[in-house]
Amino acid sequence: MKKEIKPLSGGIYGMKIILLAGKSNTGKTTTINLTYDNLIRHGASIIKEKIPLGKNSMDFESVLSYRGKSVAFYSMGDFYWKCRGAINEYALCNYLILAYSDKFRWNLKDAIAMAPQNCVIAKTSNNTKDAQAIISVIK
Secondary structure: OOOOOOOOOOHHHOOEEEEEEEOOOOOHHHHHHHHHHHHHHOOOEEEEEEEEOOOOOOOEEEEEEEOOEEEEEEOOOOOHHHHHHHHHHOOOOOEEEEEEEOOOOOOHHHHHHHOOOOEEEEOOOOHHHHHHHHHHHHO
C-alpha cells in the first residue's frame, strides 16, 4: 500500500520553506552560500553566525535578518532526517532556505510543495541564477 503524502509546512508559525532540490553534487550548497553572501551584501544582519555542518566544509546553518524578516539557512541536504530537523528547529523564522537531495525514497520535495506558502526551486547548472530565484521569493 502506497503511503499518502501530506503537506509539510513550517508549522503554525507561518514559516515559508524555500527548498532548493536537486541531485547530489550539483551545486546546492554553493547556491545557498551565494544567496547568503548576496543578502549580507544587501544589508542583512547576522542573528546566528554560520555554523559548519558535516564533512563538507561549505555546508552550514545560520540565521539572518533581512528587511525585517528572519531567514534561516540549512545547506546539508543529503540527509533526510537532518532536513526534517531543520524545519522543526527554524519553525519560528519567517523563511527557511533548505537544500535537499532528491535521492531519498521519502519525498520531502512533494510534501513541501503541497503547502501553498512554500516554494520548491529545481536546481539548475547556473548557481547565480538559482540564488537569484531564491532571493526573489524573499523580496
